[in-house]
Amino acid sequence: MPQLNLVLLGPPGAGKGTQARRLAEDFGLPYIATGNMLRDAVQAGTELGEQAKRFMNNGDLVPDELIIAMITERLEQPDTEKGFILDGFPRTNAQAEALDRELLELGRSLTAALLIEADEEIVMRRLSGRRVCVKHQHNFHVDFDPPKHPDRCDRDGSRLIIRDDDKPEVIKHRLDEYHAKTEPLIGYYESQEILLRIDGSRDADQVRDQIRATLAVLRLEGQK
């Protein structure tokens, strides 16, 4: 069976996290979210984790080489035999090139870069409608999962608020950042002819179906 070595791209609110978890389930692939991986390594006190911690404690960004080393270490685990889903890395062309080099050394290469897209209006509606309770962080959405009483948590009666990250001006900023940083990366994978565009504006089940069908075709082609 050909490997599915995948990178996930997409703006905040496009449903990347949700789809990644389903993809992991559907194809039996480990979901490697670099943000979590970094936190886990620091917590576990691995050698790379200790190194990363020094940068983080100084308020510095963890250098690319260190993250690449962690990813490489992760990819040597037997559960990545059938492939993997990488999320949160690469974020720049330099990182993408470094990743390609490391994969080559492992005798692997990316199968596809999945770009889950959704236009700004949809993303804005999804993110700005989110509400969270102050007591236990239960989640609601004003349109898709409304609480019975506005501004009150159904489960514990505590007050519902909008997280700072979900305020319209902050969402706008996150989207601008995403576009500025990720557009070149999209071009990078397009030129390698491995970019797959997925329509993330539809509901989660439809998006999942589109991804499954696309990857099934890819796997068949890989067997030829």
Ligand SMILES: [Zn+2]
């Ligand atoms: Zn609650």
